[in-house]
Amino acid sequence: MRIAGWVALSGAALLALVCGGATAAAQSPPAQRVALDVPFLPQTEDLCGGAATAMLFRFWGDRHASVRQFEALVDRTAGGIADSVLIDAIEQRQWSVHRLPGSVEAIRAELDAGRPPMLLIEDRPGRYHYVVAVGADAAHVFLHDPTWGPARKVPIGTLTHAWRPTNFWMIRVVPQAGTPRVQSSTAQPQAPAATAPAREASSCDQRVDRALDAIEASGLERADELLLPLTRECPDAAAPWRELAGVRFAQRRWDDASALASEALARDPHDRYAADVLGSSRFMRNDFDGALRAWNRIDKPTLDSIRITGLTRTRYALLADALGLREQQVLTAEAFRLARRRLESLPDLSSTRLSLRPDEDHFAVADIAVVERGTLPRGPIQWAATAAQAGLERSLSISVPGRTGQGETWSAGVGWWERRPRVDLTFAAPVTTGLRGVWRVGASWAAQVYGGPAVARREEQLGGSISFSTWLSPNLQADIRSGVDRWTSEGDQGRRMVHVRGLIERRFSNDRVAASASAARYIGTNSFGLFDASVLARTSREPKPLVLLVRGGVTHAGPGAPLALWSGAGEGRSRGPLLRAHRLLHDGRIDGPVFGRTLMHATLEAQHWFDRPHLVRLGAAAFADAARAGSRPDWATAPGVQVDIGLGVRVRVPGRSGAFRVDYAYGTRDGARAWFIGWQID
Incomplete structure (x- = not known):
């Protein structure tokens, strides 16, 4: 074990070389007259005083000072920690606290002396907030705000206005003279490591x-x-x-x-x-x-802190809470994977990355990098892709972030396909405590036409719903939804119904396999049920020289279900299952041969992705689709079982989900042929 110890030290040095130095750039304020490198800790409003104090503790050398030590001080009625209680708690931990006359000049003086001060400001009427001043220039003060984020640039006038209601409360927190600050004041006692029973050294040893x-x-x-x-x-x-x-x-x-x-x-x-x-x-x-x-296996690492980069609108504390990671506890693989799922599901983020950085003393830092969802495409490539998708699909969707910092989004969509107009509006917001997930409230109106020209039937749907989706484990997602609907067809007075729906999805093999099942019940005139089960398997989620994809499923709608809830296979526009030589839509009417209350479908596709160009990825595909419809409508005359084969081209554009596709397909049973140009969503 002597050489093992030497190797461990060299490995630790290597990890520090690879992973170190990433924090300061993410947390330091922009270049200015004075700035201090104060570690940032995100936290909720109730515990912002504890977070501000822990930041100062860490600045002065208590590297792993935890916010959790101050949880018991929170007055839930008042929504925070009283200033006198906080000062007493700091002094009880053998730190010196000095009450200072508050002013911008005093902030500058403290920063010039290398002492970041803590301030109490008004966040909104009747709500007060602890922050740490970490920098200043001629016109601004930079604040570490536990809720909103690090080094926030605040104009002096704005700060003065928010500071005045607390009578310019400001304190200096420094170590007591002669008190060493090597070990964390909040370190939790660790159970002794399990060791094997002593035994006599064997000849091999x-x-x-x-x-x-x-x-x-x-x-x-x-x-x-x-x-x-x-x-x-x-x-x-x-x-x-x-x-x-x-x-x-x-x-x-x-x-x-x-x-x-x-x-x-x-x-x-x-x-x-x-x-x-x-x-x-x-x-x-x-x-x-x-x-x-x-x-x-050896009870490590302990999560020291969560570092976030890329946020400008959403509160840091909200994002940290949404992940469900607990600082000063062992970070388990399951908790880390579950946090990644939760991060990816947040509605206001278009791109996310959760990584791990080992720290000293068996601690680790969770590093989060995000890109917030923009209201408009970025750059000519994304603009061209958006325009192409809108033109091909004859639909457009936009998502606008909210203004409260709670990670909410407002989304609106419109479709102008011939005989198939559609309008929808959705509000989505994350739930960051308890059973974490995303709430969605939506309303929509759509019209569709079914059958050939001689028997065309128009059906309209107006509905509203509320849903909640959550990851129960790193590989298990659940979604529940309830809503009201009104269907209107030509010649009737319409049907009003209430529905409830549940969906469960299980992931396998690092997301290369996904299996889902859902069931719904519509209650009202001629009540009925729905069922859907599907499987998706692929050899890789990334573009590779060879990617194999298999997709299949079965759906069923009970007697009395409106045509909008029937299933079909075709080009993939009006319904998801693919049967690319047999269009489901003709002149805006759904009258394809494979359409009914029951549907079984399967797709096998092989893709080859080329290495160049790197920015826009090009691929070729060969595929086979099969589908069978049961309980078909009266107008259906062609066989309800079809098998198609074909070739295609794929184009992936950065910043867009899915791929642009061009397919040519041939029907093996009836000789049907069709070209398709459209967008394929992953």
Whole structure:
């Protein structure tokens, strides 16, 4: 274990080299006359005083000071921590607190002296907020606001207006003279690590020790010569595999280190060093989930803080709360994956990344990078893609962020396809406590025409719904919805119904496989039910030289269901299932042959994506579609079972989900042929 310790130190240095230095740039204010590098911690309004204090503790050297130590001080009725209570709590932790006369000049003086002050300002009428001043220029003060974000640029006039209601409250928090600030004042007692019972060293252990002595004397170059024979001569011993894993890690051979550490753990599941090497090697391969699974075997790492970049509208504290990660607790692989799901589902974000950064003392930082959803496309490529999609699909959707900082969005869509007009409006907002997820409230109106020219029937639907979606686990998503609908057809007075719907989706194999099932009940005149089950499997979610995709499912609508809820297969516009040689739409009317209350469908597609160009990805595809409809409408005369084959081209544009596609398909049963140009959503 002597060489193991040396290798561990070299690995820690390597991790620091790769991962360090990313924080200061994300949190420091822009260049200005004076700025202090104060660590930022996001937190809710109720606990902003604790967050501001923990920031100052960390600034002065208490590297892992936690906000959680101040939770008991929150007055839920008042919605925060009283200033006198906060000051007492700081002093009880052996820190010095000085009440200062508040002014912009006093802020500048404290910053010039290298002491970031804490301020209490009015966030909105009757609601007060603790912040930390970290910088200033001629016209602004930069504030670490636990709720809104780091280094927020506040004009002096705006600050003075918000500061006046608290009588310009300001304090200085510094360590007491002579008090060391090396260990965290909030460190939680750790249970002693489980150790294997003491036993007499075996002959294999003694041989490994002698090999380590020789390696220590002559260098790592002899490690293979001395340790590899021991893996064969002592097949049940973990030590040779463990020490070889450490050597491979020091040599930056991450795959080999991971494989050897796994061999050691297979022989001794309690080998802490092997688990550490396994986690570290997986981390260096950007396998954060795998790294956490390995580190969790030895009860590490402890989540120190959450760092966020890219937010301008949404409150930092809201985003941090939405993930459900708990600071000062062991960060598990399951919690990390669940946080990633929650992050990806937030409605106001168009792009997200959750990564992990190891820190000292078995701590870790969760790094979040986001791009907020814009109201308009960015750049000529996105504008061209948006225009092409709108022209091909004859529809347009826009999403506008809210102004409250709660991550909400307003979305509106309109469709102008011939005989198929559509208008919809949706409000979405995240739920950041309890059962975390996203609420949606929507209203829509749509009209569709069914059947050929001689029997065409127009049906209109007006409805409203409220839904809630949540990730119950990293691989299990649930969605519930309830609403009211009114269907009107030519010649009738319309039907009013209430519906409830539930959906469950399970992911497998790193999202390469997804299975879902949903059921709904519509209550009213001629009540009926709906059922849908589907499976999607693909060899890769990213463009690769060869990607295989299989999709299939079955849907059923009970007797009495309006035509809008029937299923069909065609080009993929009016209904999702594909049957690309047989159009479901003709002149805006749904009258394709595979349309009915029951539908079974399957698609097999092989895609080849070219390496160039890098910005806009090009691909070729070959596919086969099959579908069968049951309980078809009276006007259907063509066979309700069809199989199509074809070839296509795919184009992926950065910043847009899905791909532009051009397909040519041939019907193997009836010789039908069709071209299709449109947008394919993943």
